[in-house]
Amino acid sequence: MKKIKIIILFTILLLPKLVFASNATIAITGVNTAAVGNNIKMYVTLSSSAAIGSWELTLNYDSSFLKLIGSDADNGGTFMANKVAGASGINKKVYTFTFRTLKAGNTLLSIGSSSLYDFDTMGEMTVRTYNKNLKIMTQQEIEASYSKDNYLKSLSVDEFEINPVFNKDTLEYSVEVPENTKTINIKAVANDNRSTIDGLGEKEVVVGNNKLNIVVRAQNGSERIYILNVNVIDKNPIEIIIDNVTYHLVKYKEYLTIPSGFEETTIKMSDIDIPAFYNKKINYTLVGLKDEAGNIYLYKYEKNKYERFLELKLGNLKLTPLSIGNKVLNYEKETIDFDGKIDVYKIDKRFKLINAKNILNGEEGLYLLDIVDKTAVKYDLKDIYTLRKLNKIYLATTIIFLSTTALSIIIMLSFKRKPKIKDKEQKVKEKTKKELPKDEKVVKENKKNK
Structure with missing residues (x-):
């Protein structure tokens, strides 16, 4: 027995150590679908429970479907290599690649030749790779693939029962709550987890009926509205x-x-x-x-x-609108929506006249309202009437002045034209005198011929 133990020990000491290769994975991750013409990101992740000391590998892709825009691999390309410096290796390394999608169709991103080495043993690691299938679609194809499901799977109110019992095709429900109830909590689950729901959670309610909308929006954007009427019981409603x-x-x-x-x-x-x-x-x-x-x-x-009652907060002014007539200063009446519907006199698209009362001091009168800047200033009609009278006087004075000036110019021009006429008549007379001797000569010659 002792002899057998010695042989076994001797054999263990003489046989070389068996080295088992450590395992590693290389995985390509990213979006599953993309629209033509968009930029997308893909990631190559090296990972292992053992420390990785060095590696080199290549990412392969079809250049007819994808164009590489950039990466943090060597020289911004698809080749990845490194040797870890220091006392220990790493367990994970991620590379990021940005591609532009070129045309619709299915394409594959894959890992080409790869080698990973164990930091401790320097032996080559056993690598398992995970490639990535990508579906590229036109925008119309993507939108057509979106879910149209905008139904609820369930609807409830904490501590209270809704009526009738929930059915996804029934769109209106009611619930009664005690008079002292101030808030309720609405819960719901979408029929399709790609849908979104608005109107859930804690909602304030007041005595009487409270109409609350729960809006389900499908992936394709279509909406379905469920109505919840919450009746806070009023024992003596007025x-x-x-x-x-x-x-x-x-x-x-x-x-x-x-x-x-x-x-x-x-x-x-x-x-x-x-x-x-x-x-x-x-x-x-x-x-x-x-x-x-x-x-x-x-x-x-x-x-x-x-x-x-409406409170208009206009800078330092706090006004409440009053009723107005049909017309003032040739400005017509109109109704606008300005923190509620109010009647105003229209000056232009931006400025309006309102009849209002100052809430802080009780002053009442017309105010010039700027609906863009949400400001107002007091508008005094007496000053406007005085200004209009002055404008009329100024206009009349201007017309008289212009008329007098025009008449003076006409008279001056008429005087200047008369000497020119006289000069012309004088020239005609002189010309006649010069030509007269010639006529007398002709007469004498005619007498001789006779």
């Missing part, structure tokens, strides 16, 4: 009808934003304290009204009448 449109009075001040120059107050309606805002300078009382879509607007309230 309905207000204005121009045949039904509104609900807002009973919680948390839903309202106080405008400049106002202070909080309350007014009694149907034995309920309604939150309101009051401005002593302009003597306005404002309340909040909510429409069927859940939008809240401030209205001026006076003697059971309601008028939409």
Whole structure:
């Protein structure tokens, strides 16, 4: 037995060490599809669990499909070689290649000859390569391949049940929540993971109906809208009808934003304290009204009448528009959308005249409104009328002056022309006198002949 052990030990010492080659991979990664004429990036990655000491390899591609724009390989080409300096090798190296796609079709990027060496043993590594197939399409082909699926797979509201039960083909749902509910959380999953969804997450709600849209946008851009009506139960709703449109009075001040120059107050309606805002300078009382879509607007309230309140923030000015007549200073009336619809007098596309009240000091009058810069200045009609009178006087004076000047020029020209006529008559007489002796000669000769 002892003899056998000695033989085995002797054999181990004499036999050369067996060296097993370490493994490495070379992979080409990047986009799977690309449009003709676009620039794309492809990556060649060398990796191994063992330390790589040196390598050399080549990237092959079809130049009829791709044009190499640049790379961080040797000389910006497709040949990659390096020797690691230092005490240890590397486990990963990535090269980046930029190509321009030339024509539609399928093409292959592949690794040509390659050699990788183990840093520790200096032995050649066993390499496994992963090539890359690329599909190049025209823009029309790419768009035609996009998914048209814009359906939801599921829709829900945290802690509450929607009605009816969700079905991807049903586009409108409702849910009832308690009166004190301020926010809800909407969740949904797209039928196609390439689609996008807008309208999810935490949403503020107010008493009454809140119409919320969940928009599903397919990969090809087509949209489908799911409607969620969230009814925050109002035990004692107060309905207000204005121009045949039904509104609900807002009973919680948390839903309202106080405008400049106002202070909080309350007014009694149907034995309920309604939150309101009051401005002593302009003597306005404002309340909040909510429409069927859940939008809240401030209205001026006076003697059971309601008028939409608008606050125009124009630099240092805070104005609220007033009603106007049909015409002023030859400027016609028009309606524009400027933080809400307001009636103005049109001067030109940029400048308008508005009749407004200054919220901060109560001054009322015409203002020149610049709808581009969103500024305004006081417009005094007295100054305009005075200026117009001065313009008329100036115009009349100018006309008289020009008329007098023109008449003077005509008279002067007529005087200058008369001497010329006299000179011409004098020349005719002198010419006649000179020619007269010749005529007398002719007469004498005729007498002789007789």
